[in-house]
Amino acid sequence: MPELPEVETTRRGIAPFVTGHTISGVVLRNRRLRWPVPRELSGTLAGQIVESVSRRGKYLILNTRHGGLILHLGMSGSLRVVRAATPPGKFDHVDIVLDNGEALRLRDPRRFGALLWSPEPARHRLLKDLGPEPLSGDFSGDYLYEKSRGRKRAIKEFLMDSHVVAGIGNIYANESLFLAGIRPTRPAGKISRERYRALGRAVRAVLERAIRAGGTTLRDFQQSDGRPGYFSRRLRVYGRAGERCVKCGSAIRRVTMGARSAYFCPRCQH
DNA sequence: CTCCGATCCTGATGGC
């Protein structure tokens, strides 16, 4: 659900409405997310100015002079900018209220999301050990190759490990592997440098295209203006078990890997 | 260090 492209889409959507504004308080309707939202959050944030909105992997950070509000959308979270007086829905758990009468509203039906304050977000336990940003210069096929030596786990699980590279979830792991022609079940440590270079390029291409399309909407995700993400119609293998491969016409297969679905073309991916 | 399974939650879906 919200993976890197969806979180980046959300970041771009909300940044113009919150940057430069002062937070007047926080309304906590339900504190039970992935970790309990701190009771004192409103007191901590009141009076602080949002200087910027940044992203690290799938985390969003509202940066102020004194630290940052770390936000994770989990599997079903979304953020909207609304008038603070707008009646909340059943799953609108938190409002970050701004001094201009608007509020950043977190909706999260499944409550796998997170909302935490840190005086130094980059050093927070959730962020400090994340792998490189896949769209930065720190990430490359060569990096993946080096990092994967001696690893026995499947390439798809390796690619979805946020400590290897940040922000890639099930959808984009499947799509990237299809584009690179690599079968998701192949052990990560047994893939050649050349093929990792193709994978590095594929990861970048897929993420960039998805960001341009405003992310992927399956069920829950919506852009911060309420529109769906339009990458859904560009998915090549994800969710297409039994359908024809766009390259060769073979039937796309689905296998279960550790409680997750992997989709691949048996003819194009080895 | 590496890997694997359990875990949190609720809407959608399919079988009967």
Add this chain to the structure above:
DNA sequence: TGCCATCAGGATCGGA
């Protein structure tokens, strides 16, 4: 029509 079981899935945690 309605009930029930199953599934989806990010990332952490604990145990092997």
